[in-house]
Amino acid sequence: MASFRALRSQYASRLKQFIASAKEFEVLATVPPSHASLPKTLYVLDSSFNPPTRAHLRIASSALLEQLEPGSRLLLLLATQNADKPSKPAPFEDRLAMMELFAHDIRSHLAAIHSSTTASSMEHIPTIDIAVTKKPYFIDKAAAIEASDHYPSPLEQVHLVGYDTLIRIFNPKYYPPEHTLQRLGPLFSQHRLRVTLRPGDDWGDREEQEGFLASLARGDREAEGAPREWAQKIQFIEGRKPEDPPVSSTRAREAAQSAPQDLEWLVPDNVRQFVLSERPYSEESPGTRI
Numbered sequence: 001m002a003s004f005r006a007l008r009s010q011y012a013s014r015l016k017q018f019i020a021s022a023k024e025f026e027v028l029a030t031v032p033p034s035h036a037s038l039p040k041t042l043y044v045l046d047s048s049f050n051p052p053t054r055a056h057l058r059i060a061s062s063a064l065l066e067q068l069e070p071g072s073r074l075l076l077l078l079a080t081q082n083a084d085k086p087s088k089p090a091p092f093e094d095r096l097a098m099m100e101l102f103a104h105d106i107r108s109h110l111a112a113i114h115s116s117t118t119a120s121s122m123e124h125i126p127t128i129d130i131a132v133t134k135k136p137y138f139i140d141k142a143a144a145i146e147a148s149d150h151y152p153s154p155l156e157q158v159h160l161v162g163y164d165t166l167i168r169i170f171n172p173k174y175y176p177p178e179h180t181l182q183r184l185g186p187l188f189s190q191h192r193l194r195v196t197l198r199p200g201d202d203w204g205d206r207e208e209q210e211g212f213l214a215s216l217a218r219g220d221r222e223a224e225g226a227p228r229e230w231a232q233k234i235q236f237i238e239g240r241k242p243e244d245p246p247v248s249s250t251r252a253r254e255a256a257q258s259a260p261q262d263l264e265w266l267v268p269d270n271v272r273q274f275v276l277s278e279r280p281y282s283e284e285s286p287g288t289r290i
């Protein structure tokens with residue numbers, strides 16, 4: 001693995017080229033870098049990776065463990081523009097460097113689980129792509145990935161999101177000028193969502209979250225343009241256990257500033273080393289921002 005500084009500067013220059021280009025989506029790196037076989041399923045984890053956390057690790061690895069076979073591929077996707085937060089002149093290169101370190105964390109995690117069940121080889125551990133997009137909405141991210149010559153076509157995408165993001169995908173305010181959910185049609189005709197429950201004060205308890213899918217399946221959202229059949233394209237996954245503390249990037253950024261010992265359970269090992277060594281969230285650092 002390259003040094004943290006070298007990683008950051010590699011990504012800074014690749015990112016600059018991407019931003020200056022007309023491209024909407026680009027794979028900047030692949031872990032491991034060798035030529036991988038063509039994927040049959042593409043799992044996509046879109047995040048701000050600010051920083052990648054153990055929640056992201058669980059979301060990605062539980063999906064990949066469902067079918068640990070050659071043919072699954074994971075795409076870690078960073079959007080240079082967010083649906084809600086204003087874009088800022090950003091040192092995204094820190095996040096991209098952390099995404100690459102996170103890719104190694106995911107592969108080590110999968111290898112450790114795999115080797116405890118079989119005589120292991122890294123061959124079965126999925127390849128991970130690190131990519132950027134200029135598109136903030138999932139419908140456009142999915143279309144930009146489809147249009148990319150990096151992957152075979154057609155290829156089913158499984159978007160890995162938390163419950164809070166599912167709610168936002170189903171908010172008609174994002175789909176002007178008609179503001180109907182029909183715009184999600186192309187996403188659900190070809191792709192799926194794998195949603196991790198995120199029980200808590202902000203988004204309701206587990207029963208309330210499961211109620212979302214039941215309501216969609218009953219046809220309660222058809223007047224807004226969401227046919228009941230879409231419920232079959234959405235899989236709900238158990239989140240953290242009630243006794244475990246909630247993990248978020250916000251909490252990891254706070255820990256980096258005031259309780260670095262908590263980073264141990266908030267972020268995976270390689271990411272933690274980067275955060276402790278490069279201090280992207282310290283007051284003086286130009287990397288501090290949401």
Ligand SMILES: Nc1ncnc2c1ncn2[C@@H]1O[C@H](COP(=O)(O)OP(=O)(O)OP(=O)(O)O)[C@@H](O)[C@H]1O
Binds near residue numbers: 196
């Ligand atoms: N603890 C969690 N449980 C379930 N889903 C999660 C969790 N953490 C993140 N996700 C999901 O992972 C995706 C990427 O997360 P994101 O980068 O927004 O992390 P975050 O921790 O919510 O960030 P921040 O705290 O900076 O708002 C989103 O779809 C989000 O819903």
Ligand SMILES: NC(=O)c1ccc[n+]([C@@H]2O[C@H](COP(=O)(O)O)[C@@H](O)[C@H]2O)c1
Binds near residue numbers: 046135136168169
């Ligand atoms: N309707 C949508 O597709 C939609 C709505 C809100 C957020 N998003 C995206 O979800 C991702 C996570 O957003 P936050 O970092 O704000 O939690 C971002 O890439 C954001 O642009 C998409």
